[in-house]
Structures are given as C-alpha cells and as structure tokens.
Amino acid sequence: xxxxxxxxxxxxxxxxxxxxxxxxxxxxxxxxxxxxxxxxxxxxxxxxxxxxxxxxxxxxxxxxxxxxxxxxxxxxxxxxxxxxxxxxxxxxxxxxxxxxxxxxxxxxxxxxxxxxxxxxxxxxxxxxxxxxxxxxxxxxxxxxxxxxxxxxxxxxxxxxxxxxxxxxxxxxxxxxxxxxxxxxxxxxxxxxxxxxxxxxxxxxxxxxxxxxxxxxxxxxxxxxxxxxxxxxxxxxxxxxxxxxxxxxxxxxxxxxxxxxxxxxxxxxxxxxxxxxxxxxxxxxxxxxxxxxxxxxxxxxxxxxxxxxxxxxxxxxxxxxxxxxxxxxxxxxxxxxxxxxxxxxxxxxxxxxxxxxxxxxxxxxxxxxxxxxxxxxxxxxxxxxxxxxxxxxxxxxxxxxxxxxxxxxxxxxxxxxxxxxxxxxxxxxxxxxxxxxxxxxxxxxxxxxxxxxxxxxxxxxxxxxxxxxxxxxxxxxxxxxxxxxxxxxxxxxxx
Numbered sequence: 001x002x003x004x005x006x007x008x009x010x011x012x013x014x015x016x017x018x019x020x021x022x023x024x025x026x027x028x029x030x031x032x033x034x035x036x037x038x039x040x041x042x043x044x045x046x047x048x049x050x051x052x053x054x055x056x057x058x059x060x061x062x063x064x065x066x067x068x069x070x071x072x073x074x075x076x077x078x079x080x081x082x083x084x085x086x087x088x089x090x091x092x093x094x095x096x097x098x099x100x101x102x103x104x105x106x107x108x109x110x111x112x113x114x115x116x117x118x119x120x121x122x123x124x125x126x127x128x129x130x131x132x133x134x135x136x137x138x139x140x141x142x143x144x145x146x147x148x149x150x151x152x153x154x155x156x157x158x159x160x161x162x163x164x165x166x167x168x169x170x171x172x173x174x175x176x177x178x179x180x181x182x183x184x185x186x187x188x189x190x191x192x193x194x195x196x197x198x199x200x201x202x203x204x205x206x207x208x209x210x211x212x213x214x215x216x217x218x219x220x221x222x223x224x225x226x227x228x229x230x231x232x233x234x235x236x237x238x239x240x241x242x243x244x245x246x247x248x249x250x251x252x253x254x255x256x257x258x259x260x261x262x263x264x265x266x267x268x269x270x271x272x273x274x275x276x277x278x279x280x281x282x283x284x285x286x287x288x289x290x291x292x293x294x295x296x297x298x299x300x301x302x303x304x305x306x307x308x309x310x311x312x313x314x315x316x317x318x319x320x321x322x323x324x325x326x327x328x329x330x331x332x333x334x335x336x337x338x339x340x341x342x343x344x345x346x347x348x349x350x351x352x353x354x355x356x357x358x359x360x361x362x363x364x365x366x367x368x369x370x371x372x373x374x375x376x377x378x379x380x381x382x383x384x385x386x387x388x389x390x391x392x393x394x395x396x397x398x399x400x401x402x403x404x405x406x407x408x409x410x411x412x413x414x415x416x417x418x419x420x421x422x423x424x425x426x427x428x429x430x431x432x433x434x435x436x437x438x439x440x441x442x443x444x445x446x447x448x449x450x451x452x453x454x455x456x457x458x459x460x461x462x463x464x465x466x467x468x469x470x471x472x473x474x475x476x477x478x479x480x481x482x483x484x485x486x487x488x489x490x491x492x493x494x
Contacts, residue, residue, distance in 0.1 A: 062162060089163065109145065113138045264361070281305075281348055283357050288364040290462040292334040292442045295346055295357065305331045309349040312435070314342045317362050326487035327446075330436030334444075334462075337470050338432070338488065339363045366466060373470045381407040384468050388413075388420075389444065390456035404457060406468055408475045411447070413455065421449040425476040425483065430454075431469060432485025445469060446485065 113135060120131045280302035285293040295305060312328035315321070322345060325333075335344065341362045348355040376382050384404045388396040402420070405412040411429075412422040423429060430448035434441045434456060442462045448454040459465040476483035 109138055109142050113142075266360070279355070281355055281357060283346065283359060287335075287344075287359045287361065289335050289337065289340055289366040289369065289466055290442060292332055292439065293344065293346075293359070295331040295348065303350045305348075307350065311347045313345040313347070314339055315345050315358065317341065317343055324487065325435060326485065328435035332436060332438055332441055334433055334437075334441035335363045336433030336445075336485075337466055337473070338484065340365045366463065369463060369466055369470070372463070373467050373474070376467060376471050377474060381405055382468075382471060384459060384464055386413075386457045386459055388455055389458050391420075392452070392454055402457075404468065406472050406475065409479065411449070411472060413447075413449075413457075421453060421455070423449040425479045425481040426450075427481065429476075429481070429483060430485055431472050431483050432488065433465070433469065435485070448486075 116131055116135045116138065120128060120135065123131060280297060280299045281295050282298040283293050284296045285291055287293070295310065297305070310329050310331060312325045312333050313322040314325060333344070333346070343362055344359045346357045348357070382405070384406065386402050386404045387399055388402055390396055400415065402413060402415045405414070410422060410424040411431075413420045414422075428448075428450050430446070432446055434444040434446050437444060437456075440458060443460075443465050444456055444458045445465055445468065446454065446456055459468065473483045
C-alpha cells in the first residue's frame with residue numbers, strides 16, 4: 001500500500017494543479033460556501049439577509065411608476081420617466097456586469113473541473129473519492145450556474161423591454177410638455193393681444209371723452225355768458241320781485257283750486273237736497289282717506305237707524321259699476337286705500353223703502369301718505385305699535401301694546417317674545433279697514449292670518465293704519481298675492 005504523506009500531497013498539488021490564469025476576475029474576495037442537501041443537491045449557504053432579485057425590483061418600480069402616472073403633472077411625469085429611464089439603464093448595466101461575472105464563473109468552473117480531472121488520474125484510494133465528489137459538486141455548480149444564466153437572460157429581456165417602455169413614455173411626456181408649452185405660449189399671446197386691444201379702446205374712448213368734454217364745456221360757457229348778459233339787461237331787484245310774485249300766484253292758484261273743489265262738492269250736495277226735499281238721511285264727514293263717514297237723520301220723520309238695514313258700496317266714477325263692501329253694514333264707515341278715487345254709496349232700507357246716499361265726489365287721498373309709504377317700502381321689515389281689540393270675533397281683554405311686523409314675505413303679530421300670529425302672504429289671508437266700529441274705525445283694521453284666526457287691531461293714528469294696509473298689499477303683490485278684505489273685487493251691476 002502506498003503511503004501518502006503530507007509533503008507528498010502538497011508537492012503533488014503544486015505539480016498537478018495548473019495555476020489559474022491571471023486575467024480571471026472574481027466577483028468576491030472569498031469562494032461561496034456550499035453544502036449537500038436532499039437528493040445530493042448543492043445548496044448555497046447565504047450569510048447576508050434576503051435581498052430582492054432584479055426581476056422583483058423592476059416589477060416594483062414599474063408598478064410604482066404606473067400608479068403615480070395619474071397623479072403627476074406633465075412636467076413631473078416627464079421627469080419621473082427620465083429618472084426611470086436612467087434606472088433602467090443602470091439595471092441593464094448591472095445585468096451586463098452579472099453576465100460577465102457569470103461568464104467568469106463558467107471559465108473558473110471549467111478550469112477547476114479540468115484540474116480535478118487531471119488530479120483524479122494521479123491519486124487513488126480515499127483521495128480519489130474526494131476528488132470525484134469535488135468533481136460532482138463542480139458539475140452541480142455548473143448546472144445551477146446555467147439555470148442562473150437562463151434567469152439572467154430572461155431578466156435582461158425584461159429590463160430591455162422596460163427600458164424601451166420608459167424611453168417611449170419619456171418621449172411622449174416630452175412631446176406633451178412641448179405641446180402644453182406651445183399651447184400656453186399661444187394663450188399668452190392671445191391674452192397680450194386682447195390686453196393691447198382693450199388698451200387701445202380705452203385710449204380711443206379717453207380721446208373721444210376729452211374732445212366731447214371740451215365741446216360741452218365750451219357750450220356751457222356760452223350759455224353762462226348768455227345768462228349773464230340777460231341778467232345784466234335787467235335789474236336784479238326786479239327779477240327777484242317777479243319770482244316772489246310767481247310763487248305767491250302759484251300758492252293762490254292752489255288755494256283757489258281747493259276752494260273750487262269744495263264748492264263743487266257743496267253745490268252737488270245742495271242740488272241733491274233741492275231735488276229731493278223729502279230726504280230723510282244725509283252723509284256727514286270729510287270725504288277723504290283718514291276720516292270716517294256717518295249716516296245721520298236729516299228729518300224728524302226719519303226712522304231709527306238701529307231698525308234699518310244698511311249696506312255700503314264702492315262705485316266707479318267712470319263706468320258706474322259698484323262693488324259690495326262685505327261687512328260694511330253700520331251707520332259709520334271709514335274709507336280705506338281701496339276707496340280712494342271712488343264714490344261711496346250707502347243703501348238704507350226701512351219698512352220696504354230704500355234710500356240711497358252717495359258722496360259728493362270720489363274719496364280724496366291722504367296728504368303725504370304716498371311718500372311716507374314709499375319710504376317704508378325700502379325697509380325689509382316695518383314695525384307698528386298696535387292694540388288688539390278683538391280676536392276671532394271676541395273682544396280682547398288685554399289692552400297692552402303689541403307689535404305688528406309687516407315684512408316683504410310675511411306678517412307677524414307679537415308681544416315681546418310671545419308670537420300670537422305669524423303667516424306668509426297667501427290667498428287665505430285677508431286685510432282691510434274695519435267696516436264699522438264708531439269714531440275709532442279710521443284707526444283700526446281687520447286681519448285674517450288664516451282661516452279661523454282673525455284680529456281687529458287699533459293703531460296710534462289713521463296715517464299708521466292706512467300705511468300698514470298699503471305696505472302689506474304692496475309686499476303681497478310682489479309675491480303675486482292680491483291682499484284685500486272679505487269678498488272684495490266683486491262687482492255688481494247698477
């Protein structure tokens with residue numbers, strides 16, 4: 001038996017194993033660690049923690065790019081694709097380096113296998129078995145390296161595909177950036193042109209206004225000079241005397257016209273008296289808004305008014321049509337804004353005999369009421385201090401002060417924080433002057449907020465009462481609601 005010494009092994013190894021070529025480059029400074037696994041599979045022992053493969057890195061980067069593509073602007077998208085293109089180039093370079101390293105590993109394994117084959121023929125016994133085991137391990141490493149090369153080729157194809165995709169996307173992004181930039185430049189140019197046109201129009205308008213202003217100033221100066229010339233022709237004292245005389249004449253003319261109207265009414269009244277000397281009743285009172293009319297007996301033979309049936313009407317001064325005033329069945333009636341410009345008529349029926357009384361002329365409006373209402377219309381909500389005399393047809397016990405709010409959309413009656421009624425304008429709402437009620441009728445109105453809920457309200461003055469009625473009807477008309485009393489606007493034939 002041949003004895004193999006330690007020196008002989010070292011000498012044989014130096015002589016039998018050829019030296020490795022100097023141009024071989026190792027990827028690491030140490031040879032990888034391997035161990036024999038199941039079915040004689042060689043398993044590489046990895047000391048480093050788990051590192052993502054190139055395929056997984058590429059897939060993750062692609063998914064992130066596609067996810068962020070919708071959220072990026074055109075310029076950010078172009079920048080992102082350029083960075084992705086650089087990353088793809090870097091991955092391609094790493095793949096090329098890995099391919100070179102794989103080629104170097106093949107060369108190294110081939111040389112190692114050749115050295116082991118040459119060593120196999122020179123040893124025997126247990127050393128020969130070790131050499132054969134080493135050769136099988138080298139062959140297994142070669143198989144695994146071939147598999148890794150296949151995976152590397154596939155990854156290289158995917159990297160090239162991703163690089164082409166990123167390159168195309170980068171070019172599309174650059175094209176979009178160029179298109180947006182060109183569009184923005186065109187918009188800027190259009191805006192500049194529009195601003196220039198506006199400036200030119202303003203300059204032209206300024207020139208025209210200056211020219212017309214100079215012309216108007218010249219004409220005004222001519223008129224002033226002409227007025228000065230006329231004033232110089234007359235003495236100032238005479239001009240002032242003439243103005244004072246004109247004012248006095250106008251005032252006298254207005255007084256004469258009022259006096260003439262009163263005379264005409266008295267003449268018409270006296271004519272009716274002379275035509276019918278047997279008239280048992282007559283109308284007493286000022287025929288104007290803000291006052292009241294009273295039926296009074298004019299003869300000792302006149303029956304008692306409490307035993308007579310009375311009904312008031314509105315009569316049109318043009319066509320002669322008359323409207324029944326529902327509820328006006330008392331001997332006293334206070335005209336309301338609907339009665340202005342119309343003739344009031346009262347029919348008295350006693351023992352089968354009918355007596356008709358009419359006003360001498362149309363009811364006159366109250367002085368200054370129109371301008372007062374126009375001033376109130378500008379407000380959103382107008383408050384009136386009132387006292388409730390009746391509620392739902394029953395006398396109201398309390399005489400405390402309440403507030404009536406007349407607004408653009410609704411009417412509200414309250415006392416402090418307590419609200420008695422608050423309703424929007426509707427077809428169920430009714431508002432008119434009180435039809436009867438004695439001397440205080442000119443200061444009271446009837447308000448039905450809704451069906452079955454009504455009030456009789458007294459104001460501080462006749463002017464406040466008529467202003468509240470006119471204001472509420474004005475606001476209701478703006479809401480397409482005709483606000484009137486019960487059964488108003490019902491014409492009857494003469």
